[in-house]
Amino acid sequence: MLNQLIKQAAADVAAPSRRGFLKGAGGALVLGAMLPRTGFASEAAAPKVVGPADPRPQAFIRIAADDTVTVLVKHLDKGQGIMTGLTTIVAEELDADWAQMRGAFAPADGALYANHFFGIQGTGGSTAVANSWDELRMAGAAARAMLVATAAARWSVPASSVTVEQGVVRHAASNRSARFGELAEDAAKLPVPQNVALKDAKDYKLIGNPSLHRLDHVSKTDGTAIFAMDIRRPGQVTAVMARSPRFGGTVKSVDAAAAKQVPGVLDVLTVPRGVAVVAKNTWAAMKGREALTVEWDDAKAEMRGTEEMLADYRKLADQPGNVATDTGDAAKALAGAAKVVEAEFVFPYLAHAPMEPLNATVELNPDGGCTIWAGSQFQGVEQKVVAAMLGCKPEQVAINTVWAGGSFGRRATTDADYIAEAVSIAKAYGKAPVHLVWTREDDIHGGRYRPLFLHKVKAGLDASGKLVAWRQKIVGQSFMEGTPFEAVMVKNGVDATSVEGSSDMAYAVPNLYVDLQSPKSPVTTLWWRSVGHTHTAYAKEVMIDELAAAAGKDPVAFRLEMLKDHPRLQGVLKLAAEKAGWGQPLPKGKGRGIAVHESFSSFVAHVAEVSVDEQGRVTIDRVVCAVDCGQVVNPNIVEAQISGGTGWAIGHALRDEITLTGGLVDQSNFDTYQPLRNSEMPPVEVHILPSTARPTGVGEPGVPTAAPAVANAVFAATGKRLHHLPFTRSGMV
Amino acid sequence: MAIDLTVNGTPQRVEADPDTPLLYVLRDDLGLNGAKFGCGLGQCGACTVMVDGRAVLSCVTPILLMQGRAVTTVEGLGTAEAPGPMQRAFIEEQAAQCGYCIPGMMMRAQALLQEQPDADDAAIRRALEFNLCRCGTHMRILRAIRRAADTLRHAETGVPNGRAG
Numbered sequence: 001m002l003n004q005l006i007k008q009a010a011a012d013v014a015a016p017s018r019r020g021f022l023k024g025a026g027g028a029l030v031l032g033a034m035l036p037r038t039g040f041a042s043e044a045a046a047p048k049v050v051g052p053a054d055p056r057p058q059a060f061i062r063i064a065a066d067d068t069v070t071v072l073v074k075h076l077d078k079g080q081g082i083m084t085g086l087t088t089i090v091a092e093e094l095d096a097d098w099a100q101m102r103g104a105f106a107p108a109d110g111a112l113y114a115n116h117f118f119g120i121q122g123t124g125g126s127t128a129v130a131n132s133w134d135e136l137r138m139a140g141a142a143a144r145a146m147l148v149a150t151a152a153a154r155w156s157v158p159a160s161s162v163t164v165e166q167g168v169v170r171h172a173a174s175n176r177s178a179r180f181g182e183l184a185e186d187a188a189k190l191p192v193p194q195n196v197a198l199k200d201a202k203d204y205k206l207i208g209n210p211s212l213h214r215l216d217h218v219s220k221t222d223g224t225a226i227f228a229m230d231i232r233r234p235g236q237v238t239a240v241m242a243r244s245p246r247f248g249g250t251v252k253s254v255d256a257a258a259a260k261q262v263p264g265v266l267d268v269l270t271v272p273r274g275v276a277v278v279a280k281n282t283w284a285a286m287k288g289r290e291a292l293t294v295e296w297d298d299a300k301a302e303m304r305g306t307e308e309m310l311a312d313y314r315k316l317a318d319q320p321g322n323v324a325t326d327t328g329d330a331a332k333a334l335a336g337a338a339k340v341v342e343a344e345f346v347f348p349y350l351a352h353a354p355m356e357p358l359n360a361t362v363e364l365n366p367d368g369g370c371t372i373w374a375g376s377q378f379q380g381v382e383q384k385v386v387a388a389m390l391g392c393k394p395e396q397v398a399i400n401t402v403w404a405g406g407s408f409g410r411r412a413t414t415d416a417d418y419i420a421e422a423v424s425i426a427k428a429y430g431k432a433p434v435h436l437v438w439t440r441e442d443d444i445h446g447g448r449y450r451p452l453f454l455h456k457v458k459a460g461l462d463a464s465g466k467l468v469a470w471r472q473k474i475v476g477q478s479f480m481e482g483t484p485f486e487a488v489m490v491k492n493g494v495d496a497t498s499v500e501g502s503s504d505m506a507y508a509v510p511n512l513y514v515d516l517q518s519p520k521s522p523v524t525t526l527w528w529r530s531v532g533h534t535h536t537a538y539a540k541e542v543m544i545d546e547l548a549a550a551a552g553k554d555p556v557a558f559r560l561e562m563l564k565d566h567p568r569l570q571g572v573l574k575l576a577a578e579k580a581g582w583g584q585p586l587p588k589g590k591g592r593g594i595a596v597h598e599s600f601s602s603f604v605a606h607v608a609e610v611s612v613d614e615q616g617r618v619t620i621d622r623v624v625c626a627v628d629c630g631q632v633v634n635p636n637i638v639e640a641q642i643s644g645g646t647g648w649a650i651g652h653a654l655r656d657e658i659t660l661t662g663g664l665v666d667q668s669n670f671d672t673y674q675p676l677r678n679s680e681m682p683p684v685e686v687h688i689l690p691s692t693a694r695p696t697g698v699g700e701p702g703v704p705t706a707a708p709a710v711a712n713a714v715f716a717a718t719g720k721r722l723h724h725l726p727f728t729r730s731g732m733v
Numbered sequence: 734m735a736i737d738l739t740v741n742g743t744p745q746r747v748e749a750d751p752d753t754p755l756l757y758v759l760r761d762d763l764g765l766n767g768a769k770f771g772c773g774l775g776q777c778g779a780c781t782v783m784v785d786g787r788a789v790l791s792c793v794t795p796i797l798l799m800q801g802r803a804v805t806t807v808e809g810l811g812t813a814e815a816p817g818p819m820q821r822a823f824i825e826e827q828a829a830q831c832g833y834c835i836p837g838m839m840m841r842a843q844a845l846l847q848e849q850p851d852a853d854d855a856a857i858r859r860a861l862e863f864n865l866c867r868c869g870t871h872m873r874i875l876r877a878i879r880r881a882a883d884t885l886r887h888a889e890t891g892v893p894n895g896r897a898g
Contacts, residue, residue, distance in 0.1 A: 079831025223767030405833025647869030
């Protein structure tokens with residue numbers, strides 16, 4: 001399946017269209033995010049090499065005369081630590097000293113820096129380590145061989161007698177040594193060796209080493225780390241935009257007179273996505289927008305509220321959908337089941353709300369192209385979309401990727417979104433580099449939400465308590481339809497990202513039926529940290545828990561019975577249960593819950609312990625997590641990502657939702673869309689299963705099981721099931 | 734209007750609309766990137782700086798009120814070459830993920846520890862309730878602040894402490 005998908009990965013993002021930048025597609029993109037469970041590095045056989053078979057040290061490694069080694073990192077680091085992780089892989093094969101290693105964001109160049117799972121340059125789907133693993137090990141090993149060959153020639157000794165350790169190249173017999181910086185210039189003149197031996201995992205010194213410090217910590221604690229928000233080009237102006245308060249609304253008329261009177265406002269421009277106020281500084285731009293009067297045309301806008309949408313979804317769920325999977329005969333098996341359990345699950349729209357609001361700086365170049373500074377996550381898409389807007393070639397769109405203050409999926413869009421907006425303003429203004437800043441209200445109102453989803457699940461047990469049938473109806477918008485990704489990701493009306501985790505569930509269910517309906521709405525939606533698994537894993541793991549209770553079986557034993565062909569899922573389930581003291585009694589008012597899931601080819605189980613008081617207030621006392629992500633590159637970062645993913649999931653499950661009333665978003669800032677606060681962050685113990693399997697990602701897999709483990713713990717404590725998210729919708733506070 | 738203030742020990746005169754929040758003066762006029770724009774409504778704490786030693790949300794503090802005040806941003810806590818105790822603690826605990834909330838967290842903690850050097854866990858957590866982190870690195874931030882507190886107390890008393898790094 002994976003190979004077939006990769007073959008289709010011809011990136012061809014079409015020209016911007018009037019309804020956005022999405023329309024039409026010659027080819028298709030593949031998203032590692034949506035790789036099916038049976039894909040790369042899962043329990044099925046993995047390919048030998050991901051990416052080109054030849055080592056490419058020249059693309060990734062720069063060794064300076066001062067002995068520093070800089071690794072060009074093709075992925076966006078938005079906090080997940082990939083700058084450090086990818087640099088570690090090179091340093092290991094190079095036998096470098098960690099202190100001499102540096103990282104830098106690679107330029108936008110699809111020929112050199114494509115994500116091998118996407119076919120274009122981009123970050124997402126927890127693929128960064130997995131798709132770089134081979135090419136960076138080979139690059140490091142090739143560079144090491146070239147340094148060794150240079151030293152050997154200089155010293156007239158056989159290369160086999162030259163060693164490298166902690167950045168020093170040495171010939172022991174003659175007691176000669178050289179630093180990388182002394183050899184690099186000559187080494188670069190050598191042909192790149194085509195066959196290089198890679199280290200055995202048992203010899204790793206840096207990979208898997210918990211004491212390595214991240215490369216970004218000093219700059220992130222003294223204000224010198226440059227985020228997009230910190231870019232200041234000579235003469236730069238700041239823009240904020242007024243966008244339709246309703247999704248799908250368009251500009252009817254603009255009265256810019258008052259806005260133009262605000263001191264510091266330079267211009268007011270109508271662009272495809274709204275009305276831009278261009279000003280000398282941020283405050284003037286914001287005040288200018290406040291003074292702007294725009295009349296919006298709602299003829300094509302979403303006018304419904306969330307409850308009306310849900311009512312529509314409920315009606316749809318009673319209709320036949322597009323079949324995602326149909327094995328055995330679920331209807332017949334349900335009819336003959338000894339016990340049937342049914343539930344309706346509701347998952348709200350959710351905003352990503354990264355701490356750094358969306359922003360980008362665009363400078364038009366005399367050659368007709370432009371230079372962009374942004375926390376760019378989909379450079380391949382952005383180059384093509386912007387090139388079409390400016391009538392230049394994609395390679396004339398230079399992108400300087402900088403540190404991003406979070407993303408959680410938000411900065412990766414199929415239409416270049418805010419970057420295209422910034423380009424449209426820079427083009428219309430024409431006089432100076434433009435820094436477009438979204439305010440937090442723009443962000444919360446701005447759509448690209450995790451879609452609103454409704455699931456109806458009906459499952460049956462036989463007389464012995466064995467799960468014999470599962471029928472699941474899923475209703476929610478597709479964010480793949482209408483994009484260049486559609487051709488690969490949507491088959492027979494089923495968007496793989498809407499059903500992943502359900503239709504391919506690992507539990508052995510002889511009669512499994514899952515169907516999907518993807519109603520349309522002008523409300524824009526997008527992948528959100530762990531994508532479809534954000535809702536499918538919750539429905540699956542809460543439902544399985546209910547079935548275990550109905551069968552009178554222990555939740556861990558019930559799961560293990562149905563995972564006989566999935567040793568890695570069993571492995572994390574058993575480890576989490578053991579570390580959490582599963583089975584040990586808890587006092588009244590407390591409960592323990594478990595959940596297990598595979599996503600992005602990584603395997604995670606969570607156990608949560610909660611207390612629930614008489615008012616229904618949930619306190620999460622403790623979370624234990626086990627993860628199997630293959631070979632670990634940096635255990636400290638794995639721990640950070642898995643515990644961070646846990647907090648992310650729990651924070652949203654407790655109370656977060658984006659709701660609409662009459663088409664208008666009810667929330668607007670962090671006062672009404674409230675992220676997890678530090679007093680609510682539970683202690684999270686992360687246990688990593690040792691493995692030498694190919695590494696997989698950890699940015700997203702910590703999310704799917706955290707909330708269902710908490711929900712199952714609340715059931716254990718109270719007997720109450722939490723089917724509607726956030727928990728406040730299910731009577732919790 | 735012209736406002737005279739001190740920023741990280743350096744006297745500054747800025748010309749600005751008196752309503753302008755301190756945050757935009759620091760960033761747009763003085764080119765100091767440490768204080769971050771996160772919400773513009775005093776809801777997230779990314780813009781936290783110290784004014785006369787107290788933690789202040791600079792995104793909702795008009796520059797008008799800053800006449801004669803001493804402002805400290807994260808740039809004033811130390812440098813890469815000579816990091817201050819708070820920076821060292823955050824580095825040692827590897828507390829940052831995306832890092833966008835971190836300067837605000839550090840300034841909130843610095844103000845707390847200057848006022849209450851013996852602040853306990855509950856006091857630290859209470860102070861940090863204002864500051865949001867979306868990456869979920871809260872526990873490491875708390876550890877970093879405890880470590881900084883230990884270091885600062887150690888510096889004051891001269892008593893060695895095994896946890897200080």
